[in-house]
Amino acid sequence: MQSSTILSVQNVCKTFPTRGGGVEALRDVSFSVARNELCVLLGPSGCGKSTLLNIVAGLHTPTSGTLSLEGRPIHGPARERGMVFQSYTSFPWLTVLENVEYGMKLNGIPKAERRERALHYIDLVHLTKFRDAYPKTLSGGMKQRVAIARTLANAPEILLMDEPYGALDAETRWHMQEMLLDIMRTTQTTILLVTHDIQEAIFLADRIVFLSAHPGRLKTILELDFKKGKEIRSKEDLVELEGYPECEREIMHLMRNEAKQEEDA
Amino acid sequence: MTQALRTLPATRAKDTRPKLRIFEFKSDIPASWRLTLGVAVWVLFFAIWQIAAWSGVMPAILLPGPGKVLTALYTLFTEQGFLGDVLISVWRVMFSFALACAVAVPLGILMGAFKSVEAFFSPFVSAWRYLPAPSFIPLLLMWFGAGDAQKLALLFIGVIWFLITLIADHTKAVPKDLINTSVTLGGSRWQVLRTVVVPAALPNIVIAMRQMLAVSWTYLVIAEITAADAGIGAMMMRAKRFLHVDQIMAGILVIGLLGLIFDYLLRALHRRAFQYLDEYS
Numbered sequence: 001m002q003s004s005t006i007l008s009v010q011n012v013c014k015t016f017p018t019r020g021g022g023v024e025a026l027r028d029v030s031f032s033v034a035r036n037e038l039c040v041l042l043g044p045s046g047c048g049k050s051t052l053l054n055i056v057a058g059l060h061t062p063t064s065g066t067l068s069l070e071g072r073p074i075h076g077p078a079r080e081r082g083m084v085f086q087s088y089t090s091f092p093w094l095t096v097l098e099n100v101e102y103g104m105k106l107n108g109i110p111k112a113e114r115r116e117r118a119l120h121y122i123d124l125v126h127l128t129k130f131r132d133a134y135p136k137t138l139s140g141g142m143k144q145r146v147a148i149a150r151t152l153a154n155a156p157e158i159l160l161m162d163e164p165y166g167a168l169d170a171e172t173r174w175h176m177q178e179m180l181l182d183i184m185r186t187t188q189t190t191i192l193l194v195t196h197d198i199q200e201a202i203f204l205a206d207r208i209v210f211l212s213a214h215p216g217r218l219k220t221i222l223e224l225d226f227k228k229g230k231e232i233r234s235k236e237d238l239v240e241l242e243g244y245p246e247c248e249r250e251i252m253h254l255m256r257n258e259a260k261q262e263e264d265a
Numbered sequence: 266m267t268q269a270l271r272t273l274p275a276t277r278a279k280d281t282r283p284k285l286r287i288f289e290f291k292s293d294i295p296a297s298w299r300l301t302l303g304v305a306v307w308v309l310f311f312a313i314w315q316i317a318a319w320s321g322v323m324p325a326i327l328l329p330g331p332g333k334v335l336t337a338l339y340t341l342f343t344e345q346g347f348l349g350d351v352l353i354s355v356w357r358v359m360f361s362f363a364l365a366c367a368v369a370v371p372l373g374i375l376m377g378a379f380k381s382v383e384a385f386f387s388p389f390v391s392a393w394r395y396l397p398a399p400s401f402i403p404l405l406l407m408w409f410g411a412g413d414a415q416k417l418a419l420l421f422i423g424v425i426w427f428l429i430t431l432i433a434d435h436t437k438a439v440p441k442d443l444i445n446t447s448v449t450l451g452g453s454r455w456q457v458l459r460t461v462v463v464p465a466a467l468p469n470i471v472i473a474m475r476q477m478l479a480v481s482w483t484y485l486v487i488a489e490i491t492a493a494d495a496g497i498g499a500m501m502m503r504a505k506r507f508l509h510v511d512q513i514m515a516g517i518l519v520i521g522l523l524g525l526i527f528d529y530l531l532r533a534l535h536r537r538a539f540q541y542l543d544e545y546s
Contacts (some may be wrong), residue, residue: 080450089446093464103450134541
């Protein structure tokens with residue numbers, strides 16, 4: 001297990017400076033992500049999961065602690081840690097194809113290779129028919145697919161996703177989650193995904209890193225053993241799986257206890 | 266079929282199409298109404314003007330009717346070389362505005378993108394914004410005389426500070442996630458500026474330019490009226506000397522029309538250049 005670690009987060013603390021001394025967002029968080037794993041950061045609102053993801057992306061710097069990818073320390077944002085945001089970030093002035101080519105263009109990939117890779121990933125997210133369309137003609141789910149294709153085409157070593165389906169309606173969200181699992185199966189991808197949606201977390205995750213709130217601390221790491229070796233392609237597959245209700249109940253309890261402690265405090 | 270899901274037989278409803286009402290909050294009106302109403306306001310305006318001219322509340326020499334003004338406009342162009350004045354005025358606006366944009370666009374973008382640039386320039390730019398440009402006329406007259414340089418300078422300082430502020434604000438409004446997207450794809454600062462910040466802010470920058478071009482026309486007339494050799498304002502001051510009110514009004518009309526034309530052209534340019542925007546779907 002240790003040898004396949006790709007991302008390592010150690011003793012990360014983050015305090016945002018304010019006039020009254022500072023707000024502690026994260027306290028001593030440590031975890032790691034294995035290669036080709038989908039790791040979910042889950043927790044109640046205010047647990048600092050998005051802050052943590054931003055630190056991994058290099059968009060925030062930790063107050064203390066160390067992070068490394070493939071053993072190299074993380075300093076600032078870089079191509080190797082591509083990110084998909086909750087808000088729609090397709091560039092409206094570029095077509096779908098140009099959007100997906102964008103990252104590769106920044107990194108000086110030759111035109112022919114750029115085109116080939118972009119078309120491959122556009123196909124992977126089922127947008128081939130829309131390759132020459134501008135984002136304004138796309139639905140929210142399609143815009144997120146553009147963002148995913150654009151990030152993957154840029155060949156990151158880990159894909160970071162910050163509540164990528166938070167703005168989508170329930171049905172679209174299902175489709176997107178199923179598609180993400182499909183992509184995981186067909187490409188060698190490592191994903192670190194933030195969500196507050198319990199079902200989404202169970203459906204997608206190989207492992208769940210659960211954080212508690214105020215300040216964000218590592219509460220527990222959940223290995224989803226009941227899913228191991230099972231072929232799960234759709235939400236129905238998951239719901240019918242033995243062990244699913246127990247797992248959902250356990251995580252709900254974790255969430256509830258957090259909320260309760262919040263009230264008592 | 267369960268009781269809960271009972272379907273109701275389709276009844277033929279009475280014609281319940283909502284009646285078109287003239288006053289309806291924020292609801293659209295037919296295109297024909299829009300056109301009719303848009304024309305009607307001008308008909309009404311000219312009618313009141315004509316009636317006022319006929320009524321004799323003011324001497325005919327001070328308040329000529331619309332017909333007389335149009336005749337004056339015609340003779341101005343055909344007999345008095347007014348086209349030359351118009352072209353000079355247009356050139357002054359365009360040239361000074363191009364200079365102002367050449368400074369304001371890069372500076373505004375840098376101020377909007379980088380807090381350090383903003384911290385340096387902002388106190389300076391804000392202070393200048395509160396100094397009325399016409400208050401510089403005496404100074405500019407002494408420095409540059411009554412020639413083109415004085416007019417260009419006035420037009421330049423009349424718009425530049427507002428232009429910088431507007432462009433900086435529009436640049437600041439570029440969504441942070443768009444910038445972070447580029448950064449996490451490996452974009453350098455220069456790449457992010459060139460491939461995200463500028464294209465994202467550009468549509469609003471063009472709108473800011475359209476708005477400030479209108480202001481530029483205002484300063485043009487002020488510049489040409491205070492110290493005139495040629496131009497639309499100069500013609501109007503000549504006409505005043507000879508009590509040619511019809512010519513003065515013709516001048517106002519031309520300035521208004523030119524403003525309208527430039528506004529339309531920039532709108533058309535905006536639509537053409539930024540077809541990808543939601544508003545043009």
